[in-house]
């Protein structure tokens with residue numbers, strides 16, 4: 001059955017069908033063939049479930065805010081300000097992009113929102129200063145996804161619940177710091193080398209007088225990150241609400257203060273947001289139907305239980321965990337994968353002497369890696385929709401990042417202290 | 424699983440180790456024993472089949488045969504089921520509460536009929552433990568709730584329950600709850616102890632009030648059509664096992680809640696002050712909560728509170 | 744034919760209105776909830792989540808047709824990009840047709856779902872609106888999507904010189920579009 005499912009999906013996918021077709025049609029076909037007593041109603045229901053998650057609501061709003069800001073002045077003023085400080089440094093823009101994506105991803109809790117809110121303006125700037133599009137997009141997607149390692153990580157919160165009592169969310173947050181830094185450092189080093197090898201031209205160093213001038217122009221736009229990060233950290237609002245506030249802030253800046261956009265243009269901007277939202281969310285909906293069929297047939301459980309066997313060693317368990325979470329998240333939403341696979345692996349890992357916090361870091365890390373990896377990754381879809389680039393263009397630049405992350409993944413298994421030493 | 428005898432799918436709202444899933448596993452073992460392995464019950468943990476509301480749909484559609492279900496997630500369909508959200512309706516003693524759940528005609532006959540209209544047959548009602556309040560404020564009297572951003576599920580009755588204490592209830596999904604409590608977006612929440620500990624909410628809350636303001640009630644449910652079509656032999660085995668499980672699950676939740684309470688008390692890294700309420704303090708909450716019952720009868724109930732009235736009599740009889 | 748073109752225009756305007764309105768509604772709802780809580784310490788907008796859900800469902804499914812019109816559905820064009828014009832033309836016609844058929848079947852299945860939601864009489868928690876009013880947008884969305892893909896197929900059959908993906912999407916593989924493609928890249 002798994003074979004049939006995969007066959008339908010891969011064939012439709014490779015033939016250039018709109019991706020919603022394999023995602024929605026394959027589970028329906030499986031249901032009709034293998035579970036004929038069930039009506040397709042149950043899958044239609046799942047289409048709704050997929051997009052009803054309250055956390056997802058921040059996606060259209062961050063797109064909307066970013067759309068308003070890029071149509072007006074906010075975005076450019078912010079980028080000029082950043083450029084005044086990093087433009088003359090080799091790889092400066094790329095490192096800034098990685099840092100901004102990781103931080104924003106961690107704070108907003110939504111990797112898709114990050115691809116949009118940070119990725120969109122940063123990509124334009126990266127292209128302008130000479131980066132290749134595929135590299136820029138790959139950098140954005142991967143830095144957004146590793147945000148799953150940075151507190152407050154929703155992945156870790158879910159893991160703690162699924163792993164059972166005694167796993168502390170706070171400890172997981174702390175344990176994620178060093179792996180997160182390692183990832184960020186390797187992205188930074190890569191960006192530096194990339195900029196060197198590709199000979200990305202450097203801007204002239206900006207003197208402090210001009211920097212202050214850029215700061216002056218960016219002072220109101222800088223309220224945007226301050227408001228969002230400050231608002232979330234002080235608990236004034238949830239990440240979803242922060243997305244709403246950012247729309248409000250962008251609106252006030254562009255329509256009221258700068259008057260750079262006329263109110264009549266608002267519906268048009270909202271329309272472009274709606275279009276991107278729909279193109280991505282229909283895939284999220286389909287992904288949920290697909291997940292339901294896998295879950296109903298208990299495919300993850302069957303495979304994992306067969307693989308684990310009796311008394312596996314610690315390293316073996318961790319390698320299996322890595323493979324399963326990596327592959328699982330290539331196809332299914334990371335939250336669902338964590339919920340389903342964690343209870344299967346956690347007892348085996350505990351028996352083999354693996355620290356459950358260490359396991360949590362491996363799980364979160366692989367989930368982040370898998371969701372940035374083709375064929376199915378919601379951030380790949382988001383990037384494709386937002387940047388209006390073909391799927392292939394979006395994934396073309398990812399291999400170096402995947403290789404780096406796989407190496408880091410191996411290091412995390414080999415040296416538990418990387419995760420545990422701060423505890 | 425292809426044709427090797429009969430397989431019944433049993434879905435729960437919790438993951439391995441938690442009360443509902445443990446229930447399903449124990450149930451599966453007993454059914455297997457009683458049918459000499461003829462029937463395999465396959466427990467499903469939360470996550471794979473969508474949200475709790477989707478799980479209800481799965482049972483109604485017959486995609487799964489059995490389900491542990493909280494009435495809270497069916498509250499829009501079977502409004503009477505929201506009765507368990509009322510505060511201080513059941514006695515303070517969890518044990519007495521369980522006895523009432525076991526024997527109540529209002530629940531096991533009248534409420535069951537309401538569910539059967541929607542292809543859901545609740546075979547038993549049981550508690551997963553009393554609900555407690557956590558906060559940084561240290562809730563001891565209704566005044567402590569004044570303006571407190573209390574997290575509730577999206578339900579008008581739950582909103583009304585906390586508004587009655589003067590709180591500002593906020594609907595938030597549980598996946599956002601840990602961070603929300605940490606940051607102060609919401610300032611309090613209610614759950615049974617085992618869930619508080621499993622989700623590590625105590626790490627971001629200074630106090631837990633042993634309020635026992637109500638119970639987290641779960642139902643063992645079956646698809647009505649499937650159940651009615653069962654052979655007499657199987658039906659008897661199911662009924663018998665469900666009945667036996669009542670004592671088992673009471674012990675299970677009791678052990679879990681007590682163990683986790685101890686662990687929470689001994690957790691020096693994330694200390695949590697445990698607040699016990701005096702009789703007077705409890706009475707103050709009870710009094711403040713009473714008007715919400717009118718809200719239930721007038722705004723929620725579709726039978727003008729008939730089931731509520733009957734249950735109230737049964738509770739009074741049990742506590743006299 | 745004129746009548747078809749008018750209907751087509753009206754549908755497009757309607758789709759555009761729904762998509763942009765949904766986005767604005769979600770933003771307004773969310774912002775008002777924050778203000779209600781943080782400024783007035785009230786939970787007055789407890790229904791905001793529900794209205795937003797409604798909007799997101801409507802936008803998602805009503806957007807299927809519009810994204811098809813604009814050629815903005817995400818697909819994996821790896822092999823397609825290497826094919827000759829003739830093969831691409833045939834592929835695109837087949838993809839349009841099969842996609843349309845699948846969407847129409849899905850419309851039929853989901854209509855069934857709407858009917859069963861209607862029969863259960865389920866209502867939403869906060870606003871107590873019948874659930875079927877939300878799910879009805881699933882079959883409508885699939886139906887509009889199916890029709891749109893049929894329209895795309897028709898254009899592909901009529902226009903012999905280009906492969907038509909959608910209004911916004913030029914097939915960069917077409918010879919004479921290569922220049923445009925280069926310009927587009929330079930403009931970003």
Ligand code: NA
Nearest residue numbers: 160164167621
């Ligand atoms: Na835990």
Ligand code: NA
Nearest residue numbers: 625628694695
């Ligand atoms: Na605590």
